[in-house]
Amino acid sequence: MDRRHFLALGGATLGAAFLDGCGLDRAPQAEPVLRSAERRNEAIERSLFRHRSVDRPPAGARAAGAAFPMYFISKHPPVWDESVRGAWTLEVTGAVKRPIKLTLPELVKLRSVTQRVDHFCVEGWTAVAEWTGVRMRELARIVEPTPDAGYVDFQSFDDDYHESWDIESAMHPQTIVAYGMDGRYLGVPHGAPARVHSPVKLGYKNTKYLTRIVFLPGRNGGYWSDQGYEWYGGV
Amino acid sequence: MKRHHWVVRVTHWVNVVAFTLMVGSGLQIFNAYPAFARRGETFCCYPFAHKAIPSALTFGGWLAGARNWHFAMMWVLVLNGLIYIAFIYLHGEWRDLVPRRGDPRDAWQMIRFYLFLRRDHPRQGKHNALQKAAYFAFPVLAALQVATGLAIWKPVQLSWLTALFGGYVWARYWHFLSMVGLVGLIIGHVFMVFAVDPYSLVSMVTGGYDARFSPEARNARPFYHLLPQQSDAGASEGD
Numbered sequence: 001m002d003r004r005h006f007l008a009l010g011g012a013t014l015g016a017a018f019l020d021g022c023g024l025d026r027a028p029q030a031e032p033v034l035r036s037a038e039r040r041n042e043a044i045e046r047s048l049f050r051h052r053s054v055d056r057p058p059a060g061a062r063a064a065g066a067a068f069p070m071y072f073i074s075k076h077p078p079v080w081d082e083s084v085r086g087a088w089t090l091e092v093t094g095a096v097k098r099p100i101k102l103t104l105p106e107l108v109k110l111r112s113v114t115q116r117v118d119h120f121c122v123e124g125w126t127a128v129a130e131w132t133g134v135r136m137r138e139l140a141r142i143v144e145p146t147p148d149a150g151y152v153d154f155q156s157f158d159d160d161y162h163e164s165w166d167i168e169s170a171m172h173p174q175t176i177v178a179y180g181m182d183g184r185y186l187g188v189p190h191g192a193p194a195r196v197h198s199p200v201k202l203g204y205k206n207t208k209y210l211t212r213i214v215f216l217p218g219r220n221g222g223y224w225s226d227q228g229y230e231w232y233g234g235v
Numbered sequence: 236m237k238r239h240h241w242v243v244r245v246t247h248w249v250n251v252v253a254f255t256l257m258v259g260s261g262l263q264i265f266n267a268y269p270a271f272a273r274r275g276e277t278f279c280c281y282p283f284a285h286k287a288i289p290s291a292l293t294f295g296g297w298l299a300g301a302r303n304w305h306f307a308m309m310w311v312l313v314l315n316g317l318i319y320i321a322f323i324y325l326h327g328e329w330r331d332l333v334p335r336r337g338d339p340r341d342a343w344q345m346i347r348f349y350l351f352l353r354r355d356h357p358r359q360g361k362h363n364a365l366q367k368a369a370y371f372a373f374p375v376l377a378a379l380q381v382a383t384g385l386a387i388w389k390p391v392q393l394s395w396l397t398a399l400f401g402g403y404v405w406a407r408y409w410h411f412l413s414m415v416g417l418v419g420l421i422i423g424h425v426f427m428v429f430a431v432d433p434y435s436l437v438s439m440v441t442g443g444y445d446a447r448f449s450p451e452a453r454n455a456r457p458f459y460h461l462l463p464q465q466s467d468a469g470a471s472e473g474d
Contacts, residue, residue: 037310040310041306045392048393053393054394055390061276067275118403123298124268125270125273125274127274200392228300229298229299229302230299
């Protein structure tokens with residue numbers, strides 16, 4: 001952070017101190033400063049990011065099981081109705097050489113991994129579960145992203161929920177398209193038939209009820225990141 | 236006489252504002268999950284689980300707003316702290332703050348004095364031994380606050396740091412506790428400023444200080460001898 005930004009942040013600090021008394025802590029004047037801090041934090045976080053930094057929950061940590069929280073943005077639990085929409089497929093497309101469309105049996109047939117990892121929620125809680133699925137790396141190997149594909153958008157059938165990621169995080173070995181949880185196929189509360197799961201991103205980046213994975217040359221925001229949560233959301 | 240260099244005064248007041256906003260936004264973030272247990276587990280050491288912090292103490296409006304403030308303000312707090320530490324190191328003020336061998340004994344005498352078990356104010360340098368301990372504890376706790384903060388911000392990329400604090404759940408707890416410790420010290424600090432040495436408030440603004448008004452000269456205890464003493468006879472009044 002250079003001196004000009006430090007002073008600007010200092011100014012915003014003093015402003016905020018007064019605004020707090022008035023209950024105006026969402027002052028629009030502070031927005032550009034907070035956005036700028038977020039971009040700088042993202043730059044730092046991306047420079048820290050390593051594929052070999054992996055999440056290992058403590059050995060004694062108990063799996064959350066039924067206590068694993070669930071949420072969706074639709075009014076009702078999003079269920080893929082085959083009689084209306086036909087068989088569910090996962091489309092992997094965008095800036096790739098060989099776009100594909102996979103049915104669930106086709107996805108399950110791909111080389112899979114099972115990993116016991118943390119789920120870091122933006123709210124501050126964590127939950128341990130054992131996830132089974134296909135590494136995003138493996139999907140990328142199949143579709144071959146073009147060199148300009150710096151981002152990946154994970155889209156869903158839970159209304160218009162989606163979140164886009166930097167490709168480095170998407171290619172982390174613990175980032176998977178999960179169809180299994182704790183030894184069973186995913187249930188509706190946890191994003192059936194398939195969802196993204198990774199301990200390197202906060203929970204809200206891990207789109208559930210997946211339909212499309214789109215490789216992109218630029219970022220494409222996301223449901224929560226468009227509302228003020230950090231776009232990067234890295235852990 | 237000059238008591239506080241302008242660098243000390245500026246960093247002090249920047250700290251007041253930045254720390255207040257960090258606590259407020261931190262408590263707002265905490266309210267999104269006011270507990271420590273991993274899902275499906277219990278946590279031994281926090282009796283107020285799932286009780287929200289009163290909104291009057293929070294800042295940022297909602298979780299995302301508070302996070303944005305928290306992750307911006309942390310740089311102000313850290314840079315400000317580094318400027319302060321670098322300054323007192325280079326300028327020599329650290330000598331008034333770093334504990335010495337006689338400090339526990341002097342601190343005990345201060346406690347005795349405040350409890351009316353001792354009649355006259357112990358001799359002191361710039362600060363009394365209790366003050367020194369508190370002012371030395373501030374940067375130590377602040378460092379713990381920063382380290383635990385990094386540990387829960389990046390528990391995967393900085394997993395070695397998170398592991399150092401016993402994992403994510405415990406790191407989050409230490410982050411909370413060191414905040415409570417700092418807030419406790421601040422409450423004590425502000426209380427003593429108003430109850431014992433209100434003149435120091437002026438010196439933290441203008442830098443100036445009249446040694447005749449020092450707590451030692453006034454033989455001041457909390458709410459005793461707030462005004463400068465006229466004579467030696469007056470000094471024993473009210474004891």
